[in-house]
Amino acid sequence: xxxxxxxxxxxxxxxxxxxxxxxxxxxxxxxxxxxxxxxxxxxxxxxxxxxxxxxxxxxxxxxxxxxxxxxxxxxxxxxxxxxxxxxxxxxxxxxxxxxxxxxxxxxxxxxxxxxxxxxxxxxxxxxxxxxxxxxxxxxxxxxxxxxxxxxxxxxxxxxxxxxxxxxxxxxxxxxxxxxxxxxxxxxxxxxxxxxxxxxxx
Amino acid sequence: xxxxxxxxxxxxxxxxxxxxxxxxxxxxxxxxxxxxxxxxxxxxxxxxxxxxxxxxxxxxxxxxxxxxxxxxxxxxxxxxxxxxxxxxxxxxxxxxxxxxxxxxxxxxxxxxxxxxxxxxxxxxxxxxxxxxxxxxxxxxxxxxxxxxxxxxxxxxxxxxxxxxxxxxxxxxxxxxxxxxxxxxxxxxxxxxxxxxxxxxx
DNA sequence: CGAGGATTTCCACTATAATGGAATTTGGTC
DNA sequence: GACCAAATTCCATTATAGTGGAAATCCTCG
Numbered sequence: 001x002x003x004x005x006x007x008x009x010x011x012x013x014x015x016x017x018x019x020x021x022x023x024x025x026x027x028x029x030x031x032x033x034x035x036x037x038x039x040x041x042x043x044x045x046x047x048x049x050x051x052x053x054x055x056x057x058x059x060x061x062x063x064x065x066x067x068x069x070x071x072x073x074x075x076x077x078x079x080x081x082x083x084x085x086x087x088x089x090x091x092x093x094x095x096x097x098x099x100x101x102x103x104x105x106x107x108x109x110x111x112x113x114x115x116x117x118x119x120x121x122x123x124x125x126x127x128x129x130x131x132x133x134x135x136x137x138x139x140x141x142x143x144x145x146x147x148x149x150x151x152x153x154x155x156x157x158x159x160x161x162x163x164x165x166x167x168x169x170x171x172x173x174x175x176x177x178x179x180x181x182x183x184x185x186x187x188x189x190x191x192x193x194x195x196x197x198x199x200x201x
Numbered sequence: 202x203x204x205x206x207x208x209x210x211x212x213x214x215x216x217x218x219x220x221x222x223x224x225x226x227x228x229x230x231x232x233x234x235x236x237x238x239x240x241x242x243x244x245x246x247x248x249x250x251x252x253x254x255x256x257x258x259x260x261x262x263x264x265x266x267x268x269x270x271x272x273x274x275x276x277x278x279x280x281x282x283x284x285x286x287x288x289x290x291x292x293x294x295x296x297x298x299x300x301x302x303x304x305x306x307x308x309x310x311x312x313x314x315x316x317x318x319x320x321x322x323x324x325x326x327x328x329x330x331x332x333x334x335x336x337x338x339x340x341x342x343x344x345x346x347x348x349x350x351x352x353x354x355x356x357x358x359x360x361x362x363x364x365x366x367x368x369x370x371x372x373x374x375x376x377x378x379x380x381x382x383x384x385x386x387x388x389x390x391x392x393x394x395x396x397x398x399x400x401x402x
Numbered sequence: 403c404g405a406g407g408a409t410t411t412c413c414a415c416t417a418t419a420a421t422g423g424a425a426t427t428t429g430g431t432c
Numbered sequence: 433g434a435c436c437a438a439a440t441t442c443c444a445t446t447a448t449a450g451t452g453g454a455a456a457t458c459c460t461c462g
Contacts, residue, residue, distance in 0.1 A: 017270035020280070024266060038439055047218075049421050054441060061419055062265040064449075065225060069218035079221070080281035239409055253450050255411060262449055265419075 022059045024068070024083050029057035031075050031082075034114070046074035076106060109135025127196040129184065131157070136185035139178070148198050149175040150184065155192030158185045223260045225269070225284050230258035232276050232283075235315070247275035277307065310336025310387075328397040330385065332358070337386035340379065349399050350376040351385065356393030359386045 032042050039057075043050045048063075048070050055061035056071075063071065065079075072082040106112065109132040129137060129150075150159070151173040159166050162180035167187065176182065178198065186192035233243050240258075244251045249264075249271050256262035257272075264272065266280075273283040307313065310333040330338060330351075351360070352374040360367050363381035368388065377383065379399065387393035 017267045017274065020270045021265075021267040039441095040439075050439090051422075051441080051443095052420050055419085058441085062267045062449095064222075064263040064265050064419070065269050066218045066222040066263045067420080068266050068269075069221045073218065079284045083280045083284070240411095241409075250451050251409090252411080252413095252452075256449085259411090265449070268450080 018062075020083070021062055025056050025059050025063070027082065028053075028071055028075070031077075032057070035075075042071070042074055046070045108132070110137050112137070127198070129194040129196050131155075131184065131186040131192045131194065133186055133189050133191065136183055138181070138183045140181055147175055148178040148182070148196060149173070150194050150196045153193040153195060155186055155190050156188035157192050157194060158187045159183070160185070219263075221284075222263055226257050226260050226264070228283065229254075229272055229276070232278075233258070236276070243272070243275055247271045309333070311338050313338070328399070330395040330397050332356070332385065332387040332393045332395070334387055334390050334392065337384055339384045340382070342379075342381050342383075348376055349379040349383070349397060350374070351395050351397045354394040354396060356387055356391050357389035358393050358395060359388045360384070361386070 032039075037045075039050045039053050042048075043053055046053075048067055052061065052063075052067070053071075056063050056067075068082070069079055072079045075082065111130045113128040113130075114126065131137060150168075152168045152170055154170060156170070157168050159168060159174055159176060160183040161176035161178070162182070164176070166174060168174055184194060184196075233240075238246075240251045240254050243249075244254055247254075249268055253262065253264075253268070254272075257264050257268075269283070270280055273280045276283065312331045314329040314331075315327065332338060351369075353369045353371055355371060357371070358369050360369060360375055360377060361384040362377035362379070363383070365377070367375060369375055385395060385397075
């Protein structure tokens with residue numbers, strides 16, 4: 001097997017490898033912030049120290065594979081999903097149906113995926129919400145002036161905003177104040193699939 | 202956000218994280234051996250030292266993410282593909298069409314994928330071979346007694362075994378001695394797709 | 403079986419990942 | 433602006449990832 005000169009190769013691949021590594025570490029920061037977690041929360045969920053996480057996120061340290069696995073796991077992702085690069089900015093940004101790295105929150109009866117690029121400090125977010133039969137998504141009041149828009153793609157849901165309630169069937173849409181306690185409940189026997197837009201301010 | 206007790210969590214996720222990490226490292230060993238590379242070759246291709254590679258493959262060290270990227274890159278894989286676990290043994294083992302982690306060898310005119318589980322020390326291997334127009338797969342003599350069986354799924358190929366030559370069209374199959382120099386050449390204008398079984402001894 | 407080359411492992415050393423706790427910064431409230 | 437609590441960063445220390453070269457092991461061939 002012909003092998004190229006060591007210096008060339010190691011220099012080239014070193015630079016590239018570090019770029020990938022750096023990108024992953026920055027991504028950890030974004031994913032943590034997106035979930036609204038402090039370093040301390042991620043530390044406790046992952047078993048990696050606050051300080052190490054801080055250094056990793058600022059690209060002052062290069063996590064071992066084991067630590068990378070711990071962090072990915074705490075974020076609810078496989079390493080593959082964490083490392084899969086959504087790299088340079090494109091005209092068109094695609095999120096594949098099977099891409100789980102955009103899962104925002106997930107529990108036994110409700111799973112939320114961001115469909116808008118997850119750059120923070122934006123005043124609008126687009127989500128896909130999947131709710132099991134009987135499940136619901138309860139939210140405390142968001143910032144003053146926040147509104148939510150939703151459309152029901154599958155199943156039947158009950159929306160509550162403060163003291164008002166309405167029933168939505170497949171194809172129905174609604175918008176409501178989200179700066180009060182509000183809830184989206186699946187009132188059907190099947191899974192409910194809802195697309196949700198949140199607008200802040 | 203409710204957070205479980207630190208000790209429980211870190212213990213559980215530590216064990217699991219190390220399992221994943223260990224599995225990846227063992228996999229590096231398998232993939233290297235499968236390509237017939239020595240530690241030195243992989244070292245030069247990746248820019249990671251022989252010693253480190255040796256330790257990693259024997260699970261005596263835990264590579265950093267940057268080093269993992271270097272190794273994956275040298276093996277022609279993305280980190281995602283390297284880490285994607287083909288874990289515990291199942292009754293049915295599946296290799297998806299798009300799974301590039303089973304690529305055995307690839308150059309500008311020929312790409313070889315293993316279709317049999319890549320446990321070494323077996324006496325039979327199953328490959329998918331894709332040859333560009335005008336390309337060919339030349340092989341030196343294998344072990345005494347080795348034979349190859351192939352079937353042409355697409356295109357037209359010329360098979361040479363030592364001094365004999367034959368022309369195969371789509372749907373044709375052939376078997377021939379592989380313990381002499383032999384060659385599979387694409388003699389058509391389109392890509393040729395060949396399935397190949399190699400039997401040692 | 404012994405010699406010689408290739409491959410792998412061992413060893414001493416250096417660089418840095420990882421930790422815990424203290425110091426600093428940040429953000430919100432009076 | 434001063435104060436407080438939460439979050440993040442800094443710092444000293446320990447554990448270990450990573451390196452180069454020497455020793456050991458493995459093959460192959462006469």
